[in-house]
Amino acid sequence: MGSLSGRRIVLGVTGSIAAYKSAHLVRELVKAGAAVRVVMTPGAKEFITPLTLGTLSGHPVHSELTDDRDAGTWTDHVELGLWGDAVLVAPVTAHTMAGMVEGRGDNLLLTVLLSAKCPVVIAPAMDRDMFTHPATSDNLKTLRNRGVHVIDPDTGELASGLSGKGRMAEPERIRKELTAWFKSQAPLMGYxxxxxxxxxxxxxxxxxxxxxxxxxxxxxxxxxxxxxxxxxxxxxxxxxxxxxxxxxxxxxxxxxxxxxxxxxxxxxxxxxxxxxxxxxxxxxxxxxxxxxxxxxxxxxxxxxxxxxxxxxxxxxxxxxxxxxxxxxxxxxxxxxxxxxxxxxxxxxxxxxxxxxxxxxxxxxxxxxxxxxxxxxxxxxxxxxxxxxxxxxxxxxxxxxxxxxxxxxxxxxxxx
Ligand SMILES: Cc1cc2nc3c(=O)[nH]c(=O)nc-3n(C[C@H](O)[C@H](O)[C@H](O)COP(=O)(O)O)c2cc1C
Structure with missing residues (x-):
């Protein structure tokens, strides 16, 4: 039995350079026994393809509110939010965090986050100066106060060439923290x-x-x-x-x-x-x-x-x-x-x-x-x-x- 065996995770991926690590993260989660459904923001598709994440998760990736305009079909964000035991957004951009704080619903991921009944976990990824900006600090504080669990970014070399805090936690650490967090939420898991x-x-x-x-x-x-x-x-x-x-x-x-x-x-x-x-x-x-x-x-x-x-x-x-x-x-x-x-x-x-x-x-x-x-x-x-x-x-x-x-x-x- 994997450490995330039977867990259903909606993985949100946003438009950060760290989105390339999402491929590795999906593998980590699936290997640990989780069922993963990926939701990408339109911005995330600039960094990694739905085909990669769809193949690794074994399920179609969702990124648009409407599926087929002519047929009038849409992706059921409410159903996705209800399906998950947790929504994990990794990487989460400064932009998506601001949208979460304001309660905006202008892309599929934000609507999933608005309708999800399950807990939400985020792993921020951004340039040092974006991360230390008061707007980002305030947004993180607000989200924490609302019960969102934050997996802190690492300190080190950043894609911008700067060095500092803002690098998304490595997929292995995210998997471990998620497992520990699930355990704290559900201490009798497996009994x-x-x-x-x-x-x-x-x-x-x-x-x-x-x-x-x-x-x-x-x-x-x-x-x-x-x-x-x-x-x-x-x-x-x-x-x-x-x-x-x-x-x-x-x-x-x-x-x-x-x-x-x-x-x-x-x-x-x-x-x-x-x-x-x-x-x-x-x-x-x-x-x-x-x-x-x-x-x-x-x-x-x-x-x-x-x-x-x-x-x-x-x-x-x-x-x-x-x-x-x-x-x-x-x-x-x-x-x-x-x-x-x-x-x-x-x-x-x-x-x-x-x-x-x-x-x-x-x-x-x-x-x-x-x-x-x-x-x-x-x-x-x-x-x-x-x-x-x-x-x-x-x-x-x-x-x-x-x-x-x-x-x-x-x-x-x-x-
Ligand atoms: C090359 C490049 C890298 C970026 N990396 C980040 C990042 O790591 N973190 C971040 O918050 N924004 C980053 N951005 C900006 C976001 O892509 C932009 O704010 C976008 O609107 C985010 O949309 P989303 O949150 O809906 O995916 C980057 C932009 C570019 C062009």
């Missing part, structure tokens, strides 16, 4: 989580079921937070309409506990997880004799026999790699600390997240939750009532700390 979420519906017949009031909100918030930190998440969801749209979330929708178990076990076999988070409210029992088709009212039995459902979390934990960090959820009525501590050992968890339906605003159906992180009898961390997203952040912090401090396993990502 895997397996999450079960939502309720399960256990059929009485084809239309009736035994279920519970779990909405799947907490599990979805955790999946999204871990994916934002770079994890690939296998998300096994019982019936829930809460979306989990993120490229890092691989979602499988199931209905019953048995389906959830099968889907989770298959995900675990395919990708041994670094963390298991069992948020699902799995029905403890299911009707022993579900009726095929829709039963008539008169055919419904007066009472139902139940059989116990398997304990999904316990069996996943038992099958998981030893270094995997295992988290269970416990929903209590009243103070459930004793039950949570029991669950910790009975299910082989490293931590149990305890929430209680008797806490106002906590548990099923609310957008907020109040939880305790139960690590053991000596360590129970209590939190105040907060949004389920904020609870997900607290939990992700614990997962992150655990994974980054553990002894690396063969399954762990490379540096």
């Amino acid at each position: 895997h989580a397996l999450i079960t979420s939502g309720p399960t519906f256990e059929p009485i017949d084809a239309v009736r079921f035994i279920g519970n009031r779990s909405s799947g909100q907490q599990g979805a918030a955790i999946a999204l937070e871990l994916a934002r930190r770079g994890m690939t998440v296998d998300f096994i969801s019982g019936p829930s309409s809460i979306p989990t749209d993120h490229p890092g979330v691989r979602r499988v929708d199931v209905g019953t506990a048995l389906e959830m178990k099968a889907a989770a076990e298959s995900a675990l076999r395919l990708t041994p997880p670094d963390a298991i988070i069992g948020t699902a409210a799995v029905a403890d029992v299911r009707p022993a004799h579900p009726i095929e088709g829709k039963a008539q009212k008169s055919d419904l039995p007066a009472s139902l026999d139940f059989v116990a459902n398997p304990d999904i979390l316990a069996s996943l934990n038992a099958a998981a790699p030893g270094a995997c960090f295992k988290v269970g959820f416990a929903l209590a009525h009243g103070d459930g600390k004793e039950a949570a501590l029991r669950k910790l050992t009975e299910k082989g968890c490293d931590m149990v997240v305890l929430n209680s339906i008797t806490d106002k605003g906590a548990g099923f159906g609310h957008t907020t939750n109040r939880v305790d992180f139960v690590h053991g009898p000596q360590r129970i961390d209590s939190f105040e009532l907060k949004t389920k997203e904020a609870v997900a952040t607290d939990l992700a912090e614990v997962v992150q700390k655990q994974l980054l401090q553990r002894t690396p396993t063969s399954n762990s990502p490379e540096d």
Whole structure:
């Protein structure tokens, strides 16, 4: 796996003499596993041809807002901006930086930068006097304040014959800084989580079921937070309409506990997880004799026999790699600390997240939750009532700390 494996990079190239280094940069990025789409300013084409960058990136290069005037087609700058995990502009000229600061959209690259939702990284390249000009310094400061990451230019001999700061960083340094920057943005890149979420519906017949009031909100918030930190998440969801749209979330929708178990076990076999988070409210029992088709009212039995459902979390934990960090959820009525501590050992968890339906605003159906992180009898961390997203952040912090401090396993990502 390359250090930029799976990363999608929109590479903007502008009209600097350093544009010749872009060929080398594309190769560096592609070799490190990134998918690269090149966008050139019209000025950049004076210095290097689209054919060179298109060949090296393996994709057509975009440089014009309109593709074919007669056909009325255009390059979709919004789509390009959304596709990338980052837009890297290397080299970036003084002119393009000024356009970024002013929010101009008079070429394709500037419109991509205006519509991009992903982070932006720039590698300035220019003559020493252009670089030290107050206009350039101010523009760089503004861009930094807006969250743009700047890869500082080198000091040395410049194309103008002058010597000083302004030479674009070498492609290898750009690749290394980009990798380190991605890592800081997504510290759990390369790690895997397996999450079960939502309720399960256990059929009485084809239309009736035994279920519970779990909405799947907490599990979805955790999946999204871990994916934002770079994890690939296998998300096994019982019936829930809460979306989990993120490229890092691989979602499988199931209905019953048995389906959830099968889907989770298959995900675990395919990708041994670094963390298991069992948020699902799995029905403890299911009707022993579900009726095929829709039963008539008169055919419904007066009472139902139940059989116990398997304990999904316990069996996943038992099958998981030893270094995997295992988290269970416990929903209590009243103070459930004793039950949570029991669950910790009975299910082989490293931590149990305890929430209680008797806490106002906590548990099923609310957008907020109040939880305790139960690590053991000596360590129970209590939190105040907060949004389920904020609870997900607290939990992700614990997962992150655990994974980054553990002894690396063969399954762990490379540096
Ligand atoms: C030979 C030559 C080299 C240039 N090198 C640079 C450069 O390194 N950095 C820069 O900011 N501008 C440089 N320029 C000026 C830019 O090409 C000019 O500002 C252009 O409008 C940039 O357009 P763009 O940012 O849309 O690509 C150079 C111009 C020429 C003719």
